[in-house]
Amino acid sequence: QxxxxxxxxxxxxxxxxxxxxxxxxxxxxxxxxxxxxxxxxxxxxxxxxxxxxxxxxxxxTPYRSDLETTNGVQFKNGTGSTDLSAHIYFGSDTTETIADSYEWSKDGTVVAPTQTITVDASGVADKAVYSFKATIAGKVVASQSVTITNVDDGTSPINLVIDSSNGYQFKNNIINTTFTAILYQNNKEIDSEGTKFAYIWSKTNSDGTVDTAWNLAHQTSQKSITITNSDVWQRATFDCTA
Incomplete structure (x- = not known):
């Protein structure tokens, strides 16, 4: 040059x-x-x-808009907050231009006439679109929007417990007990009537092999099954999935 x-x-x-x-x-x-x-x-x-x-x-020459956040754009489990800040730049300038006024909207409804707003997770059900407009000399010179989401990590896990009416160990080949599959969520039993889930039982022999014949005979959904000496020779493992 x-x-x-x-x-x-x-x-x-x-x-x-x-x-x-x-x-x-x-x-x-x-x-x-x-x-x-x-x-x-x-x-x-x-x-x-x-x-x-x-x-x-x-x-x-157009203004460039820039939207900054202090804590990202996604909340989890309805907790947290983030600040959204509006910034504009004239053309290729690296120095920020301060607008005469700023206006923030949430899903099209005006919520604040400030350059920076705080968004709380409690105010976002699933998702919300936040937008700003920057005005100079009565004219909107720049705008930008961002989608804020609020997601759940998932519902509490369901635990399955097999209850036996007569214990789990028998002597002298005298076996007679009823197994009942009980589902718990948040420390409370659910589906006590056995109508909301399908319960499938399976048996594994003492040598580790799957008892296919027994499994086929018990493939119909049952919340409770009766086990007798005809079902067990020496030892067996019973499982249930719901």
Whole structure:
């Protein structure tokens, strides 16, 4: 870049003479033109016209919008908060422009006339769209929106417990007990009637093999099953899935 280039004067205007020209017919990339006798010229554009041109350029230069958050845009389990801040920049400027006014909306409804707002998780059911508008000289020059979500990690887990009416150990091949699958969630029993879930029982023999015949015979959903000596030889493991 020429050190005499002065951006504040609207650029550098020169006149020059072509003193030498080299043309390569085999490789046009080697073509070369040499200029000499440079003369710096002054623009004939009047100061008033130049100011008007600059004004028109400024009017057509858009503002860039930037939306910042202090704690992201997603809440979990209805807890937490985040600050949303509106910022605008003129053209490629890196210095922020402070607007005359800012306006924040939530799902299209105005909620605050400030540059920064605080969003609390309690105010977001599932999701909400927050938008801001920045105004200068009565004109909206920039806007931006962001979607805030509120998600759950999941419902409390369901635990299955197998209750035996007559214990889990028997002697002398005298076996008679009823297994009942009980579901707990949040330390409370659910589906006490056995109508909301399907209960499938399975049996594993003492040698670790699956008792396919027994499983097929008990594939119908049952919350409770009766176990006798015909179901157990020495030892067996019973499981239930719901």
């Amino acid at each position: 020429d050190s005499t280039f002065d951006k504040s004067d609207g650029g550098l205007i020169l006149s020059a003479r072509v003193s030498e020209q080299e043309i390569s017919f085999t490789n046009p990339l080697n073509n070369k033109i040499t200029f000499t006798n440079f003369v710096k010229l002054k623009s004939d554009i009047s100061a008033d016209l130049y100011d008007r041109m600059k004004e028109l350029i400024d009017q057509s």
